[in-house]
Amino acid sequence: MNKHPLAALYDETAEVEAELAARAPDTADHWARTRELIDTYHPKRLRLAVTAVIEETPTATTFRLALKRGGDLPPFLAGQYVNVFVDGTSRPFAISSTTATRSYYDITVRRVPAGRVSNLLIDSLTVGQELTTTGPMGTFHHNPLFHGDDVVFLAGGSGVAPAMSMIREIVDRGLDLRFHLLYGSRTADDVIFREELDTMAAESPLILVDHVITDPSSEWEGATGFLTAETISALVGPLGGRMVYVCGPQALYPFALDQLSALRHPRHRIRFEASGAPARPEAQPRWPSDIDPYGQVTVTCGTASFSTPRNRPLLDALEDNGIRPEVACRSGECGLCRVRVAEGTVHQAEEARPRLCDERFGYVHSCVSYPLTNVALEV
């Protein structure tokens, strides 16, 4: 059996550490080499060419991205994403390909109503074109030490992309990890990777795949409805202490959390990959009930000053006005989009994962923060 990719990366790191220790007396050389290694494994930006466009379903397309000159891309952990820069903004897309190859990353994009970046990529990106992305990022991946060897994944729509990368990795690397995917789609035609998923499930006792269809045709014989507590119980059985991963459209998160709570599954055994800022921040418990989410406020940032509705994330409002903080996850996790609120009050969504020092010094994650009053920001 092959080593888990994390163990392989630890080995690679140990080699680097030994090399650095041997060079330690020469501090300048030590730091230069360290920088070079960091840039190799964690580049801030990659310039990638589209080498294939694969139509998965009528609404979902996979883009294969590789270095133009060829060669290995930085390693990644199944479940991580790259942030794609396009049209003056950016969006994170999970890598759907296997970690067993480093010659390309696949990203699988689904058309969504009013989806600015997704729809632009699907409508205009062709083989040979180039994109700027970040290196692989994110903490939504299997950790063998804490997540165990028997996991459940609830996916909706293109939220299947990180699951696909994890399953491909299990198969390609021969990992001893049992993986049960419950994949919700509207119709059978919307199921992304259906043939490959079903083939892998048929060939490996470690891979279990259940498609759950909300709007089935008369020929559909599988599970139907939403990923409710009853459906999860019926398909998976008792969850026990298994880690449950959840990835899909925004609405899936509160819904899945409710269903898993109903099953008395402990919160610390649930991992979410949020996808974007909440569309209705006013529906969150901490939004003040007397504040109109559609009202306009003024945002001041340096010499710029502009008006924006309260329910528009600060990051989007800044980008609309040509101000671009560093950004990656756009869902409150990575912290790269931090801005300081010098004046005024903002609502920071529940998705935000601020550090104690951010709270103390007035920093918020702008991708999931909304101006409740006129605000002055430091970017």
Ligand code: FES
């Ligand atoms: S971009 Fe990651 S927290 Fe905002």
